[in-house]
Amino acid sequence: MSSENSIIILGSGPAGYTAALYTARANLNPLLIDGGVGMGQGMQGQGGQLTITTEVENFPGFPEGIMGPELMTRMREQVARFGVRFVEDMATKVDLSERPFKVWVNDDLYTTRALIIATGASARWLGLDEEKPVWEGGLGGAGVSACATCDGAMPVFRNKELIVVGGGDTAAEEALYLTYYASRVYIVHRRDQLRASMVMQQRVVNHPKITVLWNKVIQKIHDPEKKQVTGVTLKDTVTGELSEKEIAGVFMAIGHKPNSELFSGQIDMDEVGYIRTHHDVRTTKLGVYACGDVQDSEYRQAISAAGSGCMAAIQAERFLAAEDAGVHAEW
Numbered sequence: 001m002s003s004e005n006s007i008i009i010l011g012s013g014p015a016g017y018t019a020a021l022y023t024a025r026a027n028l029n030p031l032l033i034d035g036g037v038g039m040g041q042g043m044q045g046q047g048g049q050l051t052i053t054t055e056v057e058n059f060p061g062f063p064e065g066i067m068g069p070e071l072m073t074r075m076r077e078q079v080a081r082f083g084v085r086f087v088e089d090m091a092t093k094v095d096l097s098e099r100p101f102k103v104w105v106n107d108d109l110y111t112t113r114a115l116i117i118a119t120g121a122s123a124r125w126l127g128l129d130e131e132k133p134v135w136e137g138g139l140g141g142a143g144v145s146a147c148a149t150c151d152g153a154m155p156v157f158r159n160k161e162l163i164v165v166g167g168g169d170t171a172a173e174e175a176l177y178l179t180y181y182a183s184r185v186y187i188v189h190r191r192d193q194l195r196a197s198m199v200m201q202q203r204v205v206n207h208p209k210i211t212v213l214w215n216k217v218i219q220k221i222h223d224p225e226k227k228q229v230t231g232v233t234l235k236d237t238v239t240g241e242l243s244e245k246e247i248a249g250v251f252m253a254i255g256h257k258p259n260s261e262l263f264s265g266q267i268d269m270d271e272v273g274y275i276r277t278h279h280d281v282r283t284t285k286l287g288v289y290a291c292g293d294v295q296d297s298e299y300r301q302a303i304s305a306a307g308s309g310c311m312a313a314i315q316a317e318r319f320l321a322a323e324d325a326g327v328h329a330e331w
């Protein structure tokens with residue numbers, strides 16, 4: 001099968017759906033390749049990362065909060081209303097070497113004059129056997145989370161002892177944020193020195209509610225059977241000694257992996273794999289735009305992803321309109 005398109009959007013998180021909404025309303029008849037069914041923890045499908053969380057309290061317009069999966073279903077219904085065409089699968093290969101760009105979903109080829117990349121990012125996990133069962137028991141509220149800003153205020157964490165895993169700026173920021181709610185925050189770091197900037201290190205080390213557990217890794221999270229975090233087994237990376245700690249939550253802050261492998265070698269990325277953009281959403285390839293978490297290592301929020309999806313759509317629309325008018329397009 002083969003189809004020609006003015007615009008293809010890859011990804012159906014807040015960035016992709018917003019880009020679809022704007023391009024559909026601009027009569028560009030977008031094709032949205034939505035990621036298909038999820039592949040579980042670490043890699044989400046239709047609806048993106050918010051489908052694996054519980055309550056979202058910071059997306060404007062929902063004074064009572066809204067469950068992540070419901071928010072994403074509503075976004076999908078909204079774009080469907082404007083006639084967006086869906087391919088319920090993952091893009092498996094792209095060729096951006098010439099226009100029209102080529103996108104494959106397995107054996108099916110789709111060509112497009114402009115491409116919006118909204119493939120998001122996946123949090124890195126420790127890879128422990130217990131992460132998944134605990135997680136499946138109740139998402140962030142079960143006690144394992146990759147986003148303190150998102151889940152830290154949940155009642156289950158209030159006045160409890162919590163762990164943040166990591167040693168960089170993100171771990172420091174997450175730990176500081178959690179001090180608003182927790183009785184104590186332990187940073188579990190596998191080395192004897194943090195990688196965070198000096199300012200952040202000082203804020204962490206001097207904070208009365210934060211304790212750094214040096215040279216430690218989590219070996220086991222308790223208690224998958226109860227589907228709730230009740231504690232951890234820690235291993236000392238120098239002596240090998242094991243110890244146990246009762247805690248109510250584990251927050252991973254060991255980085256995110258942008259879902260950008262598909263474009264590797266074809267557009268500019270930083271060393272981690274975040275797509276480099278200039279003027280907000282334009283990639284180094286004319287006619288290719290990137291929005292949301294795949295190009296944003298800093299804010300990583302649903303509302304900022306949606307905002308950049310809007311920007312990508314408007315830029316793509318201007319690019320196509322200029323080209324149709326025979327004007328040299330620079331967007």
Ligand SMILES: Cc1cc2nc3c(=O)[nH]c(=O)nc-3n(C[C@H](O)[C@H](O)[C@H](O)COP(=O)(O)OP(=O)(O)OC[C@H]3O[C@@H](n4cnc5c(N)ncnc54)[C@H](O)[C@@H]3O)c2cc1C
Pocket residue numbers: 010011012013014015016033034035036044045046047048049050052053055056057058059089090091092118119120121122123140145146147149150151259262291292293294300301302303305306
């Ligand atoms: C547990 C958790 C809780 C969170 N809670 C909040 C919160 O309360 N408030 C908040 O503002 N933010 C929250 N966030 C962050 C928020 O979810 C993200 O910032 C936001 O979802 C990013 O949107 P996005 O559209 O860029 O990407 P994503 O939501 O990551 O969506 C990416 C999409 O791309 C698809 N995709 C990937 N590869 C391909 C491919 N090859 N072909 C086609 N499609 C592909 C995926 O299937 C997915 O549909 C949370 C994140 C997590 C993990």
